[in-house]
Amino acid sequence: MISNMSKLSQPHLLGIKNITPKDIELIFETTANFKEVINRPIKKVPSLRDVTIANIFFENSTRTRLSFELAEKRLSADMINFTASNSSVKKGETLLDTVNNVLAMKVDMVVMRHASVGAPHFLAKHIKAKIINAGDGTHEHPTQALLDTFSIYEKLGTLAGKKVAIIGDILHSRVALSNIFALLKMGAKVMVCGPPTLLPKYISTLGVTVEYDVQKALEWCDVANVLRIQLERQQIKYFPSLREYSLYYGINKKLLDKLNKKIVLMHPGPINRGVELTSDAADSHHSIILDQVENGVAVRMAVLYLLAGAAA
Ligand code: NCD
Numbered sequence: 001m002i003s004n005m006s007k008l009s010q011p012h013l014l015g016i017k018n019i020t021p022k023d024i025e026l027i028f029e030t031t032a033n034f035k036e037v038i039n040r041p042i043k044k045v046p047s048l049r050d051v052t053i054a055n056i057f058f059e060n061s062t063r064t065r066l067s068f069e070l071a072e073k074r075l076s077a078d079m080i081n082f083t084a085s086n087s088s089v090k091k092g093e094t095l096l097d098t099v100n101n102v103l104a105m106k107v108d109m110v111v112m113r114h115a116s117v118g119a120p121h122f123l124a125k126h127i128k129a130k131i132i133n134a135g136d137g138t139h140e141h142p143t144q145a146l147l148d149t150f151s152i153y154e155k156l157g158t159l160a161g162k163k164v165a166i167i168g169d170i171l172h173s174r175v176a177l178s179n180i181f182a183l184l185k186m187g188a189k190v191m192v193c194g195p196p197t198l199l200p201k202y203i204s205t206l207g208v209t210v211e212y213d214v215q216k217a218l219e220w221c222d223v224a225n226v227l228r229i230q231l232e233r234q235q236i237k238y239f240p241s242l243r244e245y246s247l248y249y250g251i252n253k254k255l256l257d258k259l260n261k262k263i264v265l266m267h268p269g270p271i272n273r274g275v276e277l278t279s280d281a282a283d284s285h286h287s288i289i290l291d292q293v294e295n296g297v298a299v300r301m302a303v304l305y306l307l308a309g310a311a312a
Pocket of ligand 1: 063064135141144174175227228230268269270
């Protein structure tokens with residue numbers, strides 16, 4: 001499907017920060033092809049036959065893990081799954097030992113989610129397999145950003161010049177950072193919006209604008225990507241209560257309809273219904289949340305396929 005000239009510039013997908021706009025375009029092109037494949041009656045292609053992939057998850061996941069698993073199956077790869085909660089990590093094994101043991105079983109690619117920032121970057125330096133970051137702490141979540149930006153591209157026909165507001169807990173979100181990198185690389189304009197305590201001080205240095213008023217953010221944007229309040233990463237109180245958060249930053253259908261314009265509503269999941277989004281907004285015609293999930297499988301197929309062909 002892809003010629004030798006069309007290769008990713010990196011042997012791993014560790015983040016969006018270090019890939020090029022050309023890489024993203026190639027991933028989008030490949031995603032569109034695979035989206036066509038997974039909508040056929042026979043959804044499977046032999047592209048990764050004889051490639052073995054380990055999905056190594058040290059943190060909870062529903063969508064991302066299932067989406068990678070399905071992408072691997074659709075590409076005919078052999079796959080094994082590892083979740084830290086019922087593994088020897090609990091007996092004190094180090095990350096490198098765990099992964100080296102998995103690799104001794106002749107694994108070609110590793111998809112890893114880990115609570116520590118930089119864990120996949122560390123692995124990439126020490127092991128031979130291709131690494132895909134499925135989320136490292138509060139840092140990056142590159143395949144989520146690729147599926148988000150692909151979904152906007154599909155809906156609006158382009159990213160160039162489009163205004164995207166990322167609303168919510170930016171401070172603890174790896175989705176936010178990867179999205180910012182991807183959107184800016186593709187020529188979109190980005191605003192972040194949330195309570196001041198949940199917006200990192202450095203954020204404007206990335207080239208995004210900052211807004212504290214959600215109404216103004218919604219009036220400005222073509223796309224609102226709403227993020228979950230990551231309570232599990234909050235050791236101190238960043239706002240008085242969830243009730244107050246949802247009063248000031250929660251998005252409901254009335255707010256969206258009042259805008260009198262077309263707006264695309266996104267959320268990476270899992271949604272805290274009634275906190276950042278009400279059900280009438282999440283399930284409204286504005287929402288492309290389930291398209292994001294569908295595109296996630298095709299994007300991950302594209303990334304796996306392109307990395308399998310990239311030089312180590
Ligand atoms: C996100 C994550 O894990 O970073 N979810 C996902 O991958 N679909 C966002 C979140 O947990 O809120």
